[in-house]
Amino acid sequence: MVFKGFTDQETFTQIPDSFFRQLLNEINDVGEFKVTLYALWRFEHTEGRVRFLRAEDFIEVLPNPNQALEKAVQRGTLLEVRKDLAAVYFLNSPRGRAAAEAFARGQREVPKTTASSNPPPERPNIFKLYEENIGPLTPLIAEALKDAEQTFPPDWVAEAMEIAVKSNKRSWKYIEAILRRWKEEGHAKEQDRRDAQEPRGRDVTRKVEDFLKR
Secondary structure, X not given: OOOOOOXXXXXXXXXXXXXXXXXXXXXXXXXXXXXXXXXXXXXHHOOOOOOOEOHHHHHHOOOOOHHHHHHHHHHOOEEEEEEOOEEEEXXXXXXXXXXXXXXXXXXXOOOOOOHHHOOOOOOOOHHHHHHHHOOOOOHHHHHHHHHHHHHOOHHHHHHHHHHHHHOOOOOHHHHHHHHHHHHHHOOOHHHHHHHOOOOXXXXXXXXXXXXXXX
């Protein structure tokens, strides 16, 4: 089957530079290559403070992933923690190492469900999201959106647009102010969700307008 090409309706996954500088030349096994790329994609899009995968999560790309996972663990790209008969896998990153150590020390139990690691849903393209909710896409706005994709988590951009719509402040300047405020003051997801609703919708508007006056 011929690949029809990438579209503007999809998101993109960040790949660490070390994958291209080192691993791309070292990984010769197709199975190991598949589970490594798949893990990078899944961990990039998995929400929550603890990000893990089970062997069965890799069946989507490899019917029997155990040998490939063993090679990835031996290489050091993935970390494996076993408790009884259960095994979970973490990315060998600062966050992944901290989580794996917590599991190994018994500070966290291996969850009985894999719901937290379900494949990420497709997210709307940032340009389409802007046109559908804010207004026409100009070249300057398109460049600003590209920069925002590189600077802020995708969920932040979508959530900031949602707040702008609910606050009836449909402008990129307002959205960007929300993002910069979150970056400088910290993003409290649940609090900001409440801010987007009445009667606290007026409160978030006041905060962002104060931020714009700086």
